[in-house]
Amino acid sequence: MIVNAILEKKAGRLVILNVKEISAFTDYFVICDGTSDRQVQAIAGSVQERMKKSGIHPLGVEGESAGKWILLDYADVIVHIFHQPVREFYDLERLWDDVPRMEIPDEATELNSLSNGM
Template identity: 80%
Template sequence: MITETKNSEPDSSSKVLIIANAILERKAGRLVILNVKDISAFADYFIICDGASDRQVQAIADAVQERMKKSGILPLGVEGEQAGKWILLDYTDVIVHVFYQPLREFYDLERLWADAPRMDVPGEATELNSLSNGIAS
């Protein structure tokens, strides 16, 4: 269920579901959702996933942008699109990190934000309908 705020934009947990489903559609690797609301001043959620090639990384980022645009939401900023090694999509309260798999290992953002409640989405998942209790707002 998508909850909308007063200005008709989906709330942060609804954005997470929209983004996660776009990511799953492109068969990204190791989708992780971190609830950083209580430990970050600039975002509620980080979404981290990876692709097996720069083309897959770009396709995942494109799918997220397309799905969010259909929901009436444009990113504040996009970084790294040309190289396709680490693409960051900034949706204000939700930050998406799409990595080329070897770079994800190197930067290990999950370790840097280890105090955040975490939801690991199973690799066989094709759709996400809700966030787990520890990760939901």
């Protein structure tokens, strides 16, 4: 649901990091970016709306008003939505370089259309 909500808003460079073997606080990081603060906010809104329709609410939301780096905490999944230059600066993927990952092509329209499993 999260990935499809992100793809719906045309996010860029979507990657899913499987951190459950080395993290005590979550199982997955979902990281993506947008080209503007408005797109970053729209992506976050899309994720929250889709999850809410399924009765799932975030434990926490950070950075929503600024739209530079929005974090949505869904316990087992933490979503990081960056404005492109902010993502480049923090480079979270480098910090978790040794974990299994799935990179979703920018042209993907939904996760079910992908055959690459984790």
